[in-house]
Amino acid sequence: MLDLCHDSFYRFVKVEDPALLVSELTELCTQLHLLGSILIAEEGINGMLAGERSNLEAFWDVLHQDARFATLQPKRTQASHMPFKRLKIRQKPEIVPLGMPEVDAVSKTGVQVPPTEWLNLIQQEDVVLLDNRNDFEARIGTFEGAINPGVKKFRDFAKYVLDHQKEWEGKRIAMFCTGGIRCEKASAWMLDLGMEVYQLEGGIMNYFLNPPEETGWVGECFVFDERVTLDPALQEGDLTFKDVNEQFGDGVKETTF
Numbered sequence: 001m002l003d004l005c006h007d008s009f010y011r012f013v014k015v016e017d018p019a020l021l022v023s024e025l026t027e028l029c030t031q032l033h034l035l036g037s038i039l040i041a042e043e044g045i046n047g048m049l050a051g052e053r054s055n056l057e058a059f060w061d062v063l064h065q066d067a068r069f070a071t072l073q074p075k076r077t078q079a080s081h082m083p084f085k086r087l088k089i090r091q092k093p094e095i096v097p098l099g100m101p102e103v104d105a106v107s108k109t110g111v112q113v114p115p116t117e118w119l120n121l122i123q124q125e126d127v128v129l130l131d132n133r134n135d136f137e138a139r140i141g142t143f144e145g146a147i148n149p150g151v152k153k154f155r156d157f158a159k160y161v162l163d164h165q166k167e168w169e170g171k172r173i174a175m176f177c178t179g180g181i182r183c184e185k186a187s188a189w190m191l192d193l194g195m196e197v198y199q200l201e202g203g204i205m206n207y208f209l210n211p212p213e214e215t216g217w218v219g220e221c222f223v224f225d226e227r228v229t230l231d232p233a234l235q236e237g238d239l240t241f242k243d244v245n246e247q248f249g250d251g252v253k254e255t256t257f
Contacts (some may be wrong), residue, residue: 005055006083006225007074007225008205009093010046010181012105015068018042018091025063033060035084036225039095041104045069047097047182048225050083075179075205077234083225096181099155103170103189110187111199113174117212122146122174122216127198129238132157132177133222134185135246140229140239141219143176154182161190168195176207178221208232 015021018040032055049056056070056076063069066168093101113121122129122143131138131146138148149160173195175183180203187197200207204221211232220229220237228244229237 003004004049004050004079004082005056006048006077006079006227007056007164008048008179009072009074010044010179010184011069011072012044012095012109014106015040015042015044021045021096022089022091024134026087028059028062029087029089032056034080035112036082036086038073038089040089040103041092041095041101043101044095048084049074050079050225074201075209077205077209077230079227081226084225085226094185096159096185097153097155098182098185098189100158102191103185103192105185105188107189107192109184110173110175110191110199112187112201113198114201115207115213118176118207119212119214119216121198124172124191128168128171129173130173130175131151132175132182136244137222139248140244143216144218146176157182157186160188161186161193165193165195172196172198174198174200177203178223179203179205205217205230208234 019041031053034049034051034055036047036049038045069104121127129143129146130146131142134153135148135150142148149157151157151160165251173190175187175197176199177183180199183199187199190197208230213241215232217232220231222229227236228239228241231237
């Protein structure tokens with residue numbers, strides 16, 4: 001019986017030669033029969049890979065020899081079947097497309113809040129709880145009381161923030177997303193606006209790996225692979241891509257953001 005796992009990971013770090021890293025990782029993943037998607041840019045790496053546990057371990061043995069990624073640890077979940085159809089490793093201007101390649105997420109980010117402290121934070125009266133994901137994701141599942149900005153894609157998020165910046169003066173902003181990367185990129189930009197920003201450490205997936213007894217979560221979490229959604233117990237949901245498209249009409253597919 002196959003022991004299939006899914007690893008998600010990212011790191012904002014300076015990459016001098018993204019094309020070289022694309023070539024090296026394409027060769028490595030092909031040799032190890034891993035499928036998934038990795039984006040590489042001068043600002044870092046963002047990936048989701050799946051395969052047999054032993055092959056994923058071999059991947060990390062190699063990647064950890066690179067000083068830039070020596071301490072990078074994936075968020076790992078089980079998979080009942082291969083959740084990807086292909087391997088795609090590409091160079092991009094950004095590893096998550098806020099539409100502002102000049103934003104420096106390598107050297108700064110918002111305050112990382114551990115899952116054990118998250119519920120206490122978001123229940124405070126001076127906190128604005130902001131879902132930093134696409135509209136259809138928030139409608140599938142979110143934290144109780146969270147604001148859904150209603151964006152169709154991540155690069156629309158900045159306009160929403162600017163439109164509401166004045167009304168949030170004096171408030172703390174607590175953000176969350178699936179794995180943490182969208183919050184980390186957005187918070188670097190929001191810090192430049194003078195905002196006080198907090199983010200759920202490791203995102204929703206890390207929260208589900210370390211959930212409190214009362215999670216505060218309603219629904220399921222869309223995960224951008226063939227499993228489609230996971231519940232707080234990390235069990236695959238019943239939604240298919242067809243279901244999501246019929247309900248939300250966003251042309252959703254196995255992709256990044």
